[in-house]
Amino acid sequence: MTVIIYPSLLSPEQPFLSSSSVEISTNIQTAQPTSVQPVIQFDIAQAAYASSGASGGKGAKPTKINFFAMAMGALAGLVLFIYGVTRLSEGLEEIGTERMKSFLSKCTTNRFAAVLTGAVATTVLESSSVTIIMVIAMVSAGVLTFVQSLGVVLGSNIGTAVGAQIISLNIELYVPILMLAGMLVLFIGKTNTQKNIGIILLGFGLMFYGLEAIDEAMKPFRNYQPFIDLMQTLGRNPLLGAIVGAIFTVIIQSSSATVAIVITLASSGLISLPAGIAIMLGAEVGTCADTLVATIGRGRPALRTGLFHFLFNLVSAILGIIFAPLLVQLVLAISGGAGVGRQVANAQIIFNLIGVAVVIIFLPAIARLLEKLVPDVNGDRQLRPETVQPAQ
Numbered sequence: 130m131t132v133i134i135y136p137s138l139l140s141p142e143q144p145f146l147s148s149s150s151v152e153i154s155t156n157i158q159t160a161q162p163t164s165v166q167p168v169i170q171f172d173i174a175q176a177a178y179a180s181s182g183a184s185g186g187k188g189a190k191p192t193k194i195n196f197f198a199m200a201m202g203a204l205a206g207l208v209l210f211i212y213g214v215t216r217l218s219e220g221l222e223e224i225g226t227e228r229m230k231s232f233l234s235k236c237t238t239n240r241f242a243a244v245l246t247g248a249v250a251t252t253v254l255e256s257s258s259v260t261i262i263m264v265i266a267m268v269s270a271g272v273l274t275f276v277q278s279l280g281v282v283l284g285s286n287i288g289t290a291v292g293a294q295i296i297s298l299n300i301e302l303y304v305p306i307l308m309l310a311g312m313l314v315l316f317i318g319k320t321n322t323q324k325n326i327g328i329i330l331l332g333f334g335l336m337f338y339g340l341e342a343i344d345e346a347m348k349p350f351r352n353y354q355p356f357i358d359l360m361q362t363l364g365r366n367p368l369l370g371a372i373v374g375a376i377f378t379v380i381i382q383s384s385s386a387t388v389a390i391v392i393t394l395a396s397s398g399l400i401s402l403p404a405g406i407a408i409m410l411g412a413e414v415g416t417c418a419d420t421l422v423a424t425i426g427r428g429r430p431a432l433r434t435g436l437f438h439f440l441f442n443l444v445s446a447i448l449g450i451i452f453a454p455l456l457v458q459l460v461l462a463i464s465g466g467a468g469v470g471r472q473v474a475n476a477q478i479i480f481n482l483i484g485v486a487v488v489i490i491f492l493p494a495i496a497r498l499l500e501k502l503v504p505d506v507n508g509d510r511q512l513r514p515e516t517v518q519p520a521q
Contacts, residue, residue: 194349194350194353195349199346199347199349199350200346201346202342202343202345202346203342203343203346203347205342205346206339206340206341206342206343206344206345206346207339207343207381207390208339209335209338209339209342210335210336210338210339210340210342210343210386210389210390211339211381211383211386212332212335212339213331213332213333213334213335213336213337213338213339214255214256214332214336214383214385214386215332216328216329216331216332216335217255217328217329217332217333217336219328219332220325220326220327220328220329220332223321223325239280240276240279240280240489240492240493241280241489242280243277243278243279243280243281243283243284244280244281244283244284244287244485244489245284246280246281246284247260247264247280247281247282247283247284247285247287247288248284248285248287248288248291249284249288250263250281250284250285250288251284251285251286251287251288251289251291251292252288252291252292255292255385256383256385257285257286257288257289257384257385257416258382258383258384258416258419258420260281260285260288261281261282261285261420261423261434261435261438262419262420262423264278264281264282264434265278265420265423265424265427265431265434265435266423266427266431268427268428268430268431268434269427269428269430269431274430275430275433275434275496275499275500276492276493276496278430278434279434279437279492279495279496280489280492282434282437282438282441283441283484283485283488283489283492284485286413286442286481286484286485287478287481287482287485289384289385289388289416289477289481290474290477290478290480290481290482291478292385292389293385293388293389293392293473293474293477293478294474294475294478296340296388296389296392296393296474297392297396297470297471297473297474304333304334304337304338305334307330307331307333307334308330308331308333308334308335308338310327310330311326311327311328311329311330311331311332311333311334312327312331313327314326314327314330315327315328315331336389340389340390340393341393343390343393343394344393344394344396344397347394347397347399348397348399350399351397351398351399356399360399360400360401360404361401361404363403363404363407363408364401364402364403364404364407365403366407367403367406367407367410367449367450367453368407368450369407370403370404370406370407370408370410370411371407371408371410371411371414371446371450372411373407373408373411374387374391374407374408374409374410374411374412374414374415375411375412375414375415376411376415377408377411377412377415378411378412378414378415378416378418379415379418382418382419383416384412384413384415384416387408387409387412387415388409388412388473388474388477391405391408391409391412391473392405392470392471392473392474393470395468395469395470395472395473396468396469396470396471398469400469400473401469402457402460402461402469402472402473402476403453403454403457405469405472405473405476406449406453406456406457406460406473406476406480407450407453409473409476409477409480410446410449410450410453410480411446413442413445413446413449413480414439414442414443414446416442417435417438417439417442417443420435420438420439421435421436421438421439423435424436429503429504429505430505432503433499433500433503436499436503437495437499441484441488445480445481445484449480456476456479456480457476459479460472460475460476460479463475463479
């Protein structure tokens with residue numbers, strides 16, 4: 130008995146009989162003893178999905194990839210994703226910038242509290258760059274000391290990893306509810322706070338839909354051997370993968386966006402764990418570009434904060450590249466049976482936690498070294514806050 134299933138009703142280019150089919154054959158074997166019931170075996174074979182103009186089954190030609198259509202789909206998804214992230218960040222900044230500045234200035238009495246404060250601020254603002262640029266501005270204005278800012282910078286890396294964990298949860302099925310709520314609040318809300326809440330919810334939904342569009346556009350690469358070879362090369366050569374991640378992050382100006390795209394593609398089987406970790410390490414370095422730009426004209430304390438962020442991420446990434454095989458083994462041992470997307474997210478948070486735990490011990494010595502390398506000038510000394518106690 131043969132059952133023909135035609136799932137592709139929306140594609141008029143495919144002939145009726147060239148779609149995927151399920152063939153069920155029954156083989157009835159009756160043993161010699163009459164007391165034994167017949168044994169029925171079902172052999173189910175599903176034909177491969179037939180591309181346009183080609184029939185499935187044996188001898189089918191490999192599916193040809195329309196690179197232009199795929200690139201346009203991925204570009205549209207990337208634009209939608211970046212727009213969603215931008216709107217989400219803008220809404221959060223409008224609601225929480227002043228409160229977050231007050232929170233940062235009050236909760237950084239010591240380096241450990243500063244790390245926790247930076248992690249919370251970055252998780253809420255959904256951007257380590259926003260947090261660090263805000264810290265650089267506060268240091269430049271004399272609201273925070275240079276030593277206080279270092280703990281916040283360390284904590285911002287942890288906050289970014291928390292955001293990656295949220296992306297890896299695969300909650301896109303519930304995103305339309307948030308988008309509908311966001312649209313209603315945006316149009317019905319009467320105060321600026323209510324409208325900003327609507328923008329946040331809408332931006333969150335657009336971000337996930339952008340990721341979904343990128344994933345859908347990249348699906349033809351699953352069986353494209355050159356792409357598979359490239360991902361294997363990035364997995365075997367973490368330095369090359371890190372360079373790719375850094376360049377992409379500098380282009381789109383967001384390490385969170387880079388890691389989110391990597392997690393999405395890894396969840397679909399397009400990126401392996403070693404390649405995902407390599408790109409993630411590069412994203413950690415690429416995110417320093419905009420914070421370094423933000424230090425221009427801000428004074429020596431702000432310059433030291435941006436320099437610390439860059440050096441910490443660069444040295445951490447170099448060590449991560451060297452010990453990438455060990456990091457892969459550690460992630461596999463901790464993640465259990467989780468998917469590759471979740472494993473990449475776990476790798477980022479483990480990597481950042483280890484880096485922060487090591488550096489926080491030597492934070493006072495690092496601060497003194499940077500102060501010697503980049504000493505204050507007269508204008509910087511006048512802006513130095515006198516009422517804030519140095520971080521311990």
